[in-house]
Amino acid sequence: MAMRLEVRGLTVELPTRSGWIRPVNDVSLTLGEGETLGIVGESGSGKTMLALALMGLEPPGARRKGEAWLQRATANGNGAGAGSSKREDMLAAGPSEMRAVRGREIAMVFQEPMTALNPVLRVGAQVEEAIRVHEPSLNVSEIHRRTLDALTRAAVPEPERRARQYPHQLSGGLRQRAMIAMALAAGPGVLIADEPTTALDVTVQKQILELLAALRRELRLSLLFITHDFGVVSQIADRVAVMYAGRVVEEGPAAEVLRHPRHPYTEGLLRAAPRLVRERLASIPGAVPALDALPTGCAFAPRCSRHVAECDVAVPELIHASGASENHRTRCILAR
Ligand SMILES: Nc1ncnc2c1ncn2[C@@H]1O[C@H](COP(=O)(O)OP(=O)(O)O)[C@@H](O)[C@H]1O
Ligand code: SF4
Ligand SMILES: [Mg+2]
Structure with a gap:
């Protein structure tokens, strides 16, 4: 599978009254052509900030570190074999380069379309604009047809x-x-969908998930699918990355992570997922820690029923979970 997106050590820092906070902390991930990676975590875990930082749409004053290599699709739709010029670090791109990349190479849909759509413009005009930005030479009737x-x-x-x-x-x-x-109007190879179905009722949610799955097949689209809902992950994702307090705490093949989670936080999320558990739902006690008051060691420690003194010494590394698939990793000392 050709690689479409390779994020290395992405960190986003924001200035606050109590100093710099890191809503996204040293996140690395990969996304192959036609692949769907689910990003899961409770509200406040940094999912949206991760997406915005990749799009170059982080809040004013934010600092970004790391790399985010985007591999453009070649004319024959095959990402492999392209020259190195086709690979671009979006974090190193300037604002005008990013404007050329956004929409054309990587696009994003948001949880609440009303905030992203312009309420005073007809729907067709907005799609037309998305096409015109990248292909100003098209005439009116061509743009209309493409819309x-x-x-x-x-x-x-x-x-x-x-x-x-x-x-x-x-x-x-x-x-x-x-x-x-x-x-998708300008034909991007990568789509970031940030909780695209969260505001919708279950029937409509299912239709949108089916649409995204179909588009992904037809267009060989690579999908970064953000959700707080493991039920949705089970329907759409090939692989999953679980985020907590800005870090990836577990990642691996979706089916394996769902069946055999290796981080206590993932276990807790799964026990709280309505469509996956038959027994009584159990929410995780406590709340996501404040980013300006993170524990020195494991960020999940204050909520973890398996916590031991060693967990507080240092932030655990993301390591291969013993007995799991090669690409299944967890940030927990119990995995050793
Ligand atoms: N503009 C901002 N200024 C300061 N903190 C922010 C800003 N936007 C988001 N945050 C903080 O960053 C963290 C991650 O937020 P977000 O990415 O929206 O989480 P999620 O999408 O997973 O719910 C939260 O603690 C949130 O309060
Ligand atoms: S490192 Fe310790 S506190 Fe953190 S999840 Fe593992 S057992 Fe729990
Ligand atoms: Mg969000």
């Missing part, structure tokens, strides 16, 4: 009529489809 193609690809029924409507005239599910159409 209808994009809406059709996102399974928007009656695309001509929907294109003439305003976002508020669409249901939540249709708005998310329009967002997906817009995100």
